[in-house]
Amino acid sequence: MATISVSHLKKYFKVYKRSSGILPAFLSLISRPTETVRAVDDISFNIEQGELVGFIGPNGAGKTTTLKSLSGLLYPTSGEIKVLGFTPFERKNEFLKQISLVMGQKNQLWWDLPAMDTFRLNKEMYEVTDIEFEKTLKELSSLLEVENLIKIPTRQLSLGQRMKMELIAALIHKPKVLFLDEPTIGLDVVMQKKMREFIKEYNLKYKSTVLLTSHYMIDVKHLCKRVIIIDRGKIIYDGLLSKLVEKYADTKVISAEFGEAPELKELKNLGYLKNFNYPRAVFNAPKPAANKIVTKLLAKFQIEDLTIEEPDIEEIIRSVFSRSHA
Amino acid sequence: MRKYYLIFTNSLSEYFAYRLNFILWRVRIVISILITYFLWDSVFAGKSEVFGYSQARMLTYVILITFLTGVVLSTQTHRVASEINLGELSKFLLKPVNYFAFNLSRDLSDKFLNTTFSIVEIILLVLILRPPLVVQTNPYWLSLFAVAIILATILFFEISLILSFIGFWSKETWAPRFIFFILITFLAGTYFPLDIFPKPIYTLLQLLPFTYIVFFPLKIYLGELNSPTLFMGLIVVFSWIIIFLFTINYLWRAGLKIYTAEGS
Numbered sequence: 339m340a341t342i343s344v345s346h347l348k349k350y351f352k353v354y355k356r357s358s359g360i361l362p363a364f365l366s367l368i369s370r371p372t373e374t375v376r377a378v379d380d381i382s383f384n385i386e387q388g389e390l391v392g393f394i395g396p397n398g399a400g401k402t403t404t405l406k407s408l409s410g411l412l413y414p415t416s417g418e419i420k421v422l423g424f425t426p427f428e429r430k431n432e433f434l435k436q437i438s439l440v441m442g443q444k445n446q447l448w449w450d451l452p453a454m455d456t457f458r459l460n461k462e463m464y465e466v467t468d469i470e471f472e473k474t475l476k477e478l479s480s481l482l483e484v485e486n487l488i489k490i491p492t493r494q495l496s497l498g499q500r501m502k503m504e505l506i507a508a509l510i511h512k513p514k515v516l517f518l519d520e521p522t523i524g525l526d527v528v529m530q531k532k533m534r535e536f537i538k539e540y541n542l543k544y545k546s547t548v549l550l551t552s553h554y555m556i557d558v559k560h561l562c563k564r565v566i567i568i569d570r571g572k573i574i575y576d577g578l579l580s581k582l583v584e585k586y587a588d589t590k591v592i593s594a595e596f597g598e599a600p601e602l603k604e605l606k607n608l609g610y611l612k613n614f615n616y617p618r619a620v621f622n623a624p625k626p627a628a629n630k631i632v633t634k635l636l637a638k639f640q641i642e643d644l645t646i647e648e649p650d651i652e653e654i655i656r657s658v659f660s661r662s663h664a
Numbered sequence: 665m666r667k668y669y670l671i672f673t674n675s676l677s678e679y680f681a682y683r684l685n686f687i688l689w690r691v692r693i694v695i696s697i698l699i700t701y702f703l704w705d706s707v708f709a710g711k712s713e714v715f716g717y718s719q720a721r722m723l724t725y726v727i728l729i730t731f732l733t734g735v736v737l738s739t740q741t742h743r744v745a746s747e748i749n750l751g752e753l754s755k756f757l758l759k760p761v762n763y764f765a766f767n768l769s770r771d772l773s774d775k776f777l778n779t780t781f782s783i784v785e786i787i788l789l790v791l792i793l794r795p796p797l798v799v800q801t802n803p804y805w806l807s808l809f810a811v812a813i814i815l816a817t818i819l820f821f822e823i824s825l826i827l828s829f830i831g832f833w834s835k836e837t838w839a840p841r842f843i844f845f846i847l848i849t850f851l852a853g854t855y856f857p858l859d860i861f862p863k864p865i866y867t868l869l870q871l872l873p874f875t876y877i878v879f880f881p882l883k884i885y886l887g888e889l890n891s892p893t894l895f896m897g898l899i900v901v902f903s904w905i906i907i908f909l910f911t912i913n914y915l916w917r918a919g920l921k922i923y924t925a926e927g928s
Contacts, residue, residue: 413921463667
């Protein structure tokens with residue numbers, strides 16, 4: 339049985355509409371027209387134990403709504419969700435003890451108290467034994483390099499430090515299923531990289547299932563074999579990231595370095611020239627045309643260096659979205 | 665059980681991060697008691713009885729309000745409304761913890777601090793002002809007083825929670841709470857005993873929950889309720905507690921279904 343199974347999940351919200359300005363503000367006292375937002379609109383997928391899946395989509399696509407439904411915060415409008423055999427919304431203790439949801443923009447730490455106080459409380463809530471607690475805390479805090487910060491009040495920590503503490507608080511009970519919503523948001527690149535390594539290590543070490551959303555494609559590229567792409571509440575791709583590249587990357591990026599400056603006109607004649615800035619020219623050509631361009635380049639010009647690559651993953655995703663909007 | 669103990673101690677430590685706030689809050693309560701105290705003290709000038717109250721009974725009533733405010737009226741449940749609106753409720757929903765027990769533990773820390781302070785304040789006030797007081801020694805009234813305080817605490821906790829649950833349906837939770845507190849000031853007896861109202865109004869008030877938050881326990885302390893009134897009062901307060909319990913349960917279930925975990 340799949341660890342997470344979602345079938346035909348829908349979550350609609352009612353929101354109040356109001357145009358800006360003072361008159362509509364007054365009118366809203368009398369009647370407030372509502373509008374139904376289909377945050378998640380009939381999605382189905384399964385995730386097996388130990389998988390690390392990336393959940394991607396533009397803002398407002400329904401990623402967070404899905405994660406919240408999976409962790410039992412939201413009552414689905416319709417459809418069925420099973421996580422570890424439980425119906426999340428019932429929020430049974432046995433279920434809650436095995437999951438965790440980390441939201442990059444939310445904190446569970448007690449703001450005025452040192453993180454340690456939150457950890458201790460979580461230890462009791464999740465009924466973690468003393469030995470287990472000491473061990474996990476030591477492991478996590480050394481992995482994240484925050485051993486000396488756990489006694490400082492949360493409000494005095496920097497964003498990155500706080501994020502790490504959030505992670506420890508969320509993992510102290512070693513959840514089998516981990517939902518991460520933008521875990522690297524607002525972190526600098528070095529910290530982002532560390533966070534990524536940590537998530538990967540956690541996934542491997544505890545064989546836990548991780549479902550992660552991120553705006554940073556680099557997170558997804560480094561972490562997830564499988565991605566689910568969602569847009570406007572619907573899944574538009576669910577499968578291996580590598581397959582996504584194969585399927586949607588119908589172009590190749592050719593970049594050539596010239597020994598001596600070529601005529602711009604001649605380059606343009608080759609077609610698909612993306613940009614030229616001596617000594618480098620970049621072509622973005624459909625796969626069939628790519629070979630020809632390379633052959634011509636090598637025949638006509640003095641080439642110092644030449645590379646042929648798949649387009650950037652961000653580029654591919656962008657093209658996937660633009661197709662779904664077309 | 666230890667988790668609720670830790671919620672209690674964590675909430676206490678949270679207070680110490682805002683010591684000045686807390687001290688000023690206590691100052692506010694003492695000032696308000698002093699105003700009521702001196703008001704009644706001057707009303708009694710030259711009279712032995714006002715509204716059927718002797719000076720000693722009235723001043724005892726006023727001073728004990730401090731104590732009752734500490735035990736019954738201190739609460740953190742107003743935070744529930746903003747927790748719902750800001751989506752912070754999520755962090756409690758995600759954990760294997762009973763949210764009501766959580767709130768109770770958080771409230772107990774609040775009550776513990778405020779009550780401790782109120783006792784110290786009462787001792788100081790009595791030492792400094794040396795007012796004539798009624799000291800209840802009868803164990804019958806004292807134990808009933810304890811029971812009435814517990815009932816009042818439960819009742820107030822429920823009402824305050826219900827007011828916060830409005831947050832599920834509306835962002836505007838302060839207005840209803842504000843109105844409720846105005847009602848409390850006049851109808852619960854935090855400024856004056858309610859039986860100085862004309863008889864018909866007083867009878868009506870006895871059917872409302874407010875009476876049982878402050879006035880009822882204090883009347884019991886003074887040993888001034890006859891058995892039928894006492895019995896009637898206990899039935900009314902019990903009924904309200906049960907009614908509110910069902911209301912809370914209903915609102916909580918209905919609220920969670922439309923809870924949107926906003927704010928991110």
